Amino acid sequence: MELSPTLEARLARIRGYLIDMDGTLYISGGVALPGAVEFVRALDAAGRPRVVLTNNSSKRGAVYVERLAKLGLSVDRAHVLTSGDAAAAWLARNSPLRRPYVLGTAALRAACTRVGLKPTAYADDPDCVLLGYDLELTYRRLSEASLLVARGLPYFATHLDRTCIDAEGLLPDAGAIAAAIATTNSFMPGGGPMPTVLGKPTAAMLDAGLALLGCTRDETLIIGDQLDTDMTLGAQHGVLCALVLTGETDRAKLAASAVRPDLVARDVGEVFAALRQAGALP
Numbered sequence: 001m002e003l004s005p006t007l008e009a010r011l012a013r014i015r016g017y018l019i020d021m022d023g024t025l026y027i028s029g030g031v032a033l034p035g036a037v038e039f040v041r042a043l044d045a046a047g048r049p050r051v052v053l054t055n056n057s058s059k060r061g062a063v064y065v066e067r068l069a070k071l072g073l074s075v076d077r078a079h080v081l082t083s084g085d086a087a088a089a090w091l092a093r094n095s096p097l098r099r100p101y102v103l104g105t106a107a108l109r110a111a112c113t114r115v116g117l118k119p120t121a122y123a124d125d126p127d128c129v130l131l132g133y134d135l136e137l138t139y140r141r142l143s144e145a146s147l148l149v150a151r152g153l154p155y156f157a158t159h160l161d162r163t164c165i166d167a168e169g170l171l172p173d174a175g176a177i178a179a180a181i182a183t184t185n186s187f188m189p190g191g192g193p194m195p196t197v198l199g200k201p202t203a204a205m206l207d208a209g210l211a212l213l214g215c216t217r218d219e220t221l222i223i224g225d226q227l228d229t230d231m232t233l234g235a236q237h238g239v240l241c242a243l244v245l246t247g248e249t250d251r252a253k254l255a256a257s258a259v260r261p262d263l264v265a266r267d268v269g270e271v272f273a274a275l276r277q278a279g280a281l282p
């Protein structure tokens, strides 16, 4: 693979890895993508820290540990970072808010509890609203969250992806749920507010990942398949990023985008080859 001297020098400094899962290490059906198993094993053999990422806040981290293990990838829970984990960590570390009304699944409530936040019911005076990909959504809970937002409570989301892909087509994701609340509250001055995002591509997600890696931005490589989340996470915060073409993004989509990944590779196996070529890995 052709690498510019500048890119080769930056790759040579890489020690830690933030790796997206779906579309990068495997595809939804549960098949490991080319080079994924060899790459993760090589990182482990070389003692390089790695954290796997997902913007999906509906499932517990343990679900991903199991899914990866089935594919021959061993990653422990401490090195899985969901947008729910990142959002909860950010609230606990950077805000005085401790009593979120969680419009999300049991997994998101568990992520909050893990860092000392107390998911709080509508009637018990929550101090903020945290919205995630809510597979347990009911009309009552959507209404409660909307009323709390109208009341002016600080309002956060794990991510705002509008849709997620299912075998049957596109389904409403967190962004679609937030849009329903914004529409409901469009009477508010300035229109119905949208939440502050704490997952990819925000600094909250990056900082949570770097803290788990124990690496600086300079020493870290982000690998992922999405331009608006994975690659923007790198581009906006000065972290080297490698796009793989095994998921959401193809060459046409890349050409039409303003986001410019530092490295574009066919798959994670090709990223691995570039890292070896640059001397970052044996």
Ligand SMILES: [Mg+2]
Pocket: 020, 021, 022, 023, 024, 224, 225, 226, 247
């Ligand atoms: Mg992905």
